[in-house]
Amino acid sequence: MLVNDSIAIDAGAIGFYSSPSEQEKIRHVLLTHSHIDHLASLPIFIENVFTGRPDPVIVYGSTPVLESLQSDIFNNRIWPDFIELSKFPVSRFLDIKTHEPNQTITIDGLDITAVNINHVVPTVAYIFNDGKSAIGYISDTAETEEIWDRLNKQSNLKAVFLEVTFPNSHQWLADVSKHLTPKTFAQELKKLKRDVPIFAVHLKGRYRDLVTQEVNDLKLPNVHITKFLKDYTF
Ligand SMILES: [Zn+2]
Ligand SMILES: [Zn+2]
Structure with a gap:
């Protein structure tokens, strides 16, 4: 990305x-x-x-x-x-x-904050903020809290990228490897109080079509599967 x-x-x-x-x-x-x-x-x-x-x-x-x-x-x-x-x-x-968790660095005018998330090894999400727009990028993680608190406070939030790795049938594998399925992806999104587009990332290649179908079946407004080699502007 x-x-x-x-x-x-x-x-x-x-x-x-x-x-x-x-x-x-x-x-x-x-x-x-x-x-x-x-x-x-x-x-x-x-x-x-x-x-x-x-x-x-x-x-x-x-x-x-x-x-x-x-x-x-x-x-x-x-x-x-x-x-x-x-x-x-x-x-x-x-x-x-x-670049430690909770630290903000500035690269080319972009403030970038790392936030701890819940994976099997130390892992961070990132918040990018150019003043006009802020974006959250969250992969890889199981259920997590701090990043949602941070994004809820971000008044210029324009989009969130969130992982969804395995299909619902692989919930056990998702839980032990600390990833999300469409079911737990939807539970995480309930923690976001801002009405912004959500882009799903990190779909396992083997299950991409099935996970896409299961995400679409959630019928959540404003949720998209991130496309490869496509530019997104916020
Ligand atoms: Zn990964
Ligand atoms: Zn990982």
């Missing part, structure tokens, strides 16, 4: 998307958590956009996410240690910056 072209939320697919010169427009990567579907193409992406310039791509995450990046990905077994190599001027692959 790209925000204003230059900011990526996670890196599941960005290294496989379009061309290296297109990928180069992405200057910031915000990681929600350490699961592989959110990191899979990060090493490829960083390699694709490496030009030797002194201001490389910046990767943001909470302390446990950045620790996982170092020990599980850039560990010289899965991939070269780009973090260590980036200490040398000739190999500035990336910068890493800590």
